[in-house]
Amino acid sequence: MNTLLKSVTIVNGNTKNLHLKKRDILIKNGVIDAIETNIEPTGKTKVIDIKNLHVSIGWFDSGVSFGEPGYEERETIENGLLTAAKSGFTDIILNTSSHPTPDSSSDIVYLKNAAKEQLTNLHPLGNLTVKGEGEILAELYDMQNAGAKGFYDFKHPMSNANLLKIALQYAQNFGGLVFSFPLDKSISGKGIVNEGITSTKLGLKGIPALAEELQVARDLFILEYTGGKLFIPTISTANSVKLIADAKKKGLQIFCSVAAHNLLITDDALEDFDTQYKVMPPLRTAADVKALQKGVKNGTIDLVTSDHTPLNVELKHVEFDNADFGSIGLESIFGILNNLLGFEESVLLLTKGRSIFGMEEINLEVGQEANLTLFTTEESFEFSEQHIISSSKNAIAIGEKMKGKVVGTIANNQLVLNN
Known part of the structure; x- marks a missing residue:
């Protein structure tokens, strides 16, 4: 699976030179292949280009x-x-x-x-x-x-x-x-x-x-x-x-x-x-x-x-x-x-x-396995049952004001996106 994240804001405390910088991130076969100002997609590559998209380690x-x-x-x-x-x-x-x-x-x-x-x-x-x-x-x-x-x-x-x-x-x-x-x-x-x-x-x-x-x-x-x-x-x-x-x-x-x-x-x-x-x-x-x-x-x-x-x-x-x-x-x-x-x-x-x-810490760096969370930070909304993915619906947060949404995750050479 090849995935290209376009113009994402990196939220990464481990690598200060990338923190809050906008970059393109190319992931090949589950590994971060490149982090550049601009990367053009080639071949069969899934491109994710979403306004206000942020990325951090998983x-x-x-x-x-x-x-x-x-x-x-x-x-x-x-x-x-x-x-x-x-x-x-x-x-x-x-x-x-x-x-x-x-x-x-x-x-x-x-x-x-x-x-x-x-x-x-x-x-x-x-x-x-x-x-x-x-x-x-x-x-x-x-x-x-x-x-x-x-x-x-x-x-x-x-x-x-x-x-x-x-x-x-x-x-x-x-x-x-x-x-x-x-x-x-x-x-x-x-x-x-x-x-x-x-x-x-x-x-x-x-x-x-x-x-x-x-x-x-x-x-x-x-x-x-x-x-x-x-x-x-x-x-x-x-x-x-x-x-x-x-x-x-x-x-x-x-x-x-x-x-x-x-x-x-x-x-x-x-x-x-x-x-x-x-x-x-x-x-x-x-x-x-x-x-x-x-x-x-x-x-x-x-x-x-x-x-x-x-x-x-x-x-x-x-x-x-x-x-x-x-x-x-x-x-x-x-x-x-x-x-x-x-x-x-x-x-x-x-x-x-x-x-x-006792688990290994992970990093957002070229050559590392992609273990990433994709999210936005600005959208405000009220949490309701439509936001629940769990089989059970016993949610204390129903009716609470929220800010920002999860777009998806990448790990184990897999990608899961919210609709």
């Missing part, structure tokens, strides 16, 4: 869920990876949210084989404990050898502090990355939304910020004792940002992410009891949102994730108390970030983080 998402195996009605691996490709992502980390959950090397091999020959690369996580039940450590070393990029009982907090300690000590022997979801269940109880003025007014059981922060503080104490690498996914409170910033100053190998919707939407959105806004961690206050945005800008928060969690319709179209937590987000994350931060900062966030998971 985007990366550290927290994506599909359904397969077990919940194929929510999302298959094939359609999930197509959704990721059309949303600009050439690499995604797959959460342990399937049934059965992946807690052995054979499960990891199955997931990798199911994703072969797709444009978007799937990098699976393995369970930290057997069946994600928090009682016995899973086959961490074997799973890492099979291709697991870390170990996570998806959205299930590790209540056994000693088991987390042992996991961190053991995983150091092979450079394993241990995840710990930030929630103390003994504090959160049966809460379903942020504890505060809104939860009181609506009569909904609240989850205090303390439930997250106690768990974060505990995990950081354990990390300081054991050493190793710890990833805390989807933090949501101002104090969590402060705790992690302090830990980083101590030199601990601590990484964290935030869900894009927690950077944008507050718990005021719950006024209409719309179950699309029922997510975990919950939407927090304006003060928390401001602190999270600051944490992203100053680097305390390493990654912004879509926290893409497809759910079949009957799990959302019920009373608020009975609805499941979760929202899809691959299709909307760029529009949210670009509107909040501008395209340069957004692209920086969407392209960083591969090294945390």
